[in-house]
Amino acid sequence: MPKIYECLKAHSQITALQALDDNTVTISTKLHSIRIFDADDCQNKKTLSIAQLNHRTTAVAFHPSENICAIANGIQIYIVSLTNKSLLQTIYTDNGTVTALHFIPDMPYIVSATNEGRVMLYRHDTQREIARLISFKHHYINAFAFHRNYMACSGYGGYVSIIHLQSHRQIKKLCVSKVAVGALCFINEQTLMLGSHDGTLYVQKLHKDEKNFSLHMPFGAIKNIIYFPRTDFALVSGKSKSISLVNIKSKKLVSPKYLSFGHEVDTMILTPKKKLVVALKNQQLYTVTFADADELKMCILRKDIVEAFNIIDADPRLQGTKEHKKVETFYQKLYAKAFSHLINSNKNELKKILHILQQINSKTDDIMLLFKAHKNYASFEHFYRDKKYALAYKLSEKFAPLQHTSVYKKMEADFKKSYVFAQKQILIGNLDRAKELLLPYITILSKRPLINLLLRQNEDFLLFLKALQYKEYRTIDRLISKNEVFKDIPGYYELQKSQEILLQNIKDTINSANVEKALRQIKSTQLFTCNKNILQELYEYAQSVQKFLSYYANNDFKRCYELIDSDTRLQNLEITKLLEKHWQKLMNECEIHALNGDIQQIKKRLGELIYTHSRKQRTGNLLRLSFYTQIKQLINTDKFKSAENIIYSYIDIFGIDKEIRIIMNSYETYSTKKLAITHEQGKKRSRDSWFDSQIL
Secondary structure, eight states, rough: OEEEEEEEEEEEOOEEEEETSSSEEEEEEEOOOOEEEETTTTTTTEEEEOTSSSSSSOEOOOOOOOEEEEEEEEEEEEEETTTOOOOOEEEESSSSOEEEEEEEEETEEEEEETTTTEEEEEESSOOOEEOOOOOEEEEEEEEEEETEEEEEEETTOEEEEEEEEETTTEEEEEEOSSOOOOEEEEEEEEEEEETTTTTTEEESSSSOOOOOOEOSSSSSSEEEEOOTTTTEEEEEOOOSSSEEEEETTTTTTEEEEEEOOSEEEEEEOOOOOSOOEEEETTTTEEEEEEOOOOHHHHHHHTOHHHHHHHHHOOOOOGGHHHHHHHHHHHHHHHHHHHHHHHHTTTTTHHHEEEEEEETGGGGHHHHHHHHHHHHHHHHHHHHHHOHHHHHHHHHHHHSSGGGGSSSHHHHHHHHHHHHHHHHHHHTTOOOOHHHHHHHHGGTTTTHHHHHHHHHTOOOOOOOOHHHHHHTTTHHHHHHHHOOGGGGTTTTHHHHHHHHHHHHHHHHHHHHHTHHHHHHHHHHHHHSSSSHHHHHHHHHHHHEEEEEEEEHHHHHHHHHHHHHHHGGGGGSSHHHHHHHHHHHHHHHHHHHHHHHOOHHHHHHHHGGGGOGGGGGGHHHHHHHHHHHHHHHHHHHHOOHHHHHHHHHHHHHHHOOOOOOOOOOOOOOHHHOOOOOOOTTTTOOOOOOTTGGGSSOO
């Protein structure tokens, strides 16, 4: 099992727990300080008493790499250095009490959530608000999750929104739960895990038309979900003293009490070195270490099968991995050797192998079966020689070690040879000869379904045999969909494997942007594939790439970005990655212009990209920010008439939102003049209505 080590004990409620990139862990407490400790040995590296961290604190976040933290006290956010405790920035907010904060890695942004249901984006290197990402009608944000360019957040009532951070576009809105969702976790860009207050874990596919599923946890109020990268497993905790282990691929709760503690689990994080840090409700911290695939690799290299199985048996996460399969293959070869030595009375060699096998606790039954199989080996050989195949197969099914013998392999080869020859006889109309060939196998339970299909000359089956013989893939595909048992017919597996390789080659060709070659491959393959649906998807993907490359060649970048946003498969292209880097560079430059209130420079820098439909949320936020900045600058310099004109222009373009109302109140206070807002101007508009404005 994973090893649990007692770590630090906090003196008051833990308000934030964050793993940093340098393998340290940072915590903040409600009434005391910030502590930074080493994840490996729990040695305290630094304790910081920061004035802004006090009983009024409503949210805390730590940057994973920049040695800074954010502390919210109601409506103010303080950016503080963890090096010398200096106050770097103070951000004043106007959207309610800040209840959660999160730094976005590799970007100069911090996201905040408020008790008014607003998710706001700020630059932590300035004092400025950049954008409102989303507003929840029912207030209160319960959870955040981030993955590359995506952010997910959950509001009251089970609503979850997924935002694309490059475009600020809401790409998906979910409502799978009728109660609050308290935990979110991305598996990848296509899959999101959600944990609800009633203890239901949901796994949702975001882009593909695949079936979603849910699991009921052995506790309620799910608070934390942690996914182990590049595996099928996730940890889930809630109102319980235990942490559960879930297998996403098999859709099963593997272990309800995978990790257990003396008090209720409060929060947990995974460090860059894959060490788990768990904080309990009683403020005690623990670290948990896990065996990993690298340890199994080392065991395989050393041929230490005993230690390999000790590791696998102790941790269900490793079961089913490619390393586990290699260990099992090695074990089967060793097991087969043991049986061979037993048959041939090689006592010394047998003793050496048995000494190893006896140390594998999970395989003790196999050793007993080895000797039972040996007692029946003579009978097995006798049945085979006398062509009493039914009895021979029955013995081999009861005593599995017999299947490792050359006799069994010869018997299987004989059946396959007879079956294939019988197929040919059926195809030429020689039923009697086919019956004669398969008569010795007709009483074998495991072979009977295939034999009956052949001898009864089932119409579909005969069509399938002909299709298999002449590689008529469409016919094969149609018949397989009607008769699953056809998949067991000799020759089908090899055919299917070759098809998978062929289709993967086409996909790789498309991803390398060699569309003409891919289309030729698809054309030559369409008559020779069992996977017409996948081939159709590849064809559509190739067409999408072809259209994208055409736009790119014609410098029509607006359409390039719109196509990227509508077809997520294009993210695999190197050109897409370059365009996204260019977009981020543009946005950084335009943000500087917006913070200076320079609308004209934004329009000049973006050009036609300002009207990229799929990214209108991001460009709209930039334009709003530039208006806000310009109006505030004019008010601060007592240029009230100019400020008034721009306020009216803003309302004509964007309508009236909360941000402009605050600025309008400020204008009226300092200018002592009431703004004249018409009924038409006061009407509520959508956030994207500016896109159709003629004024810009």
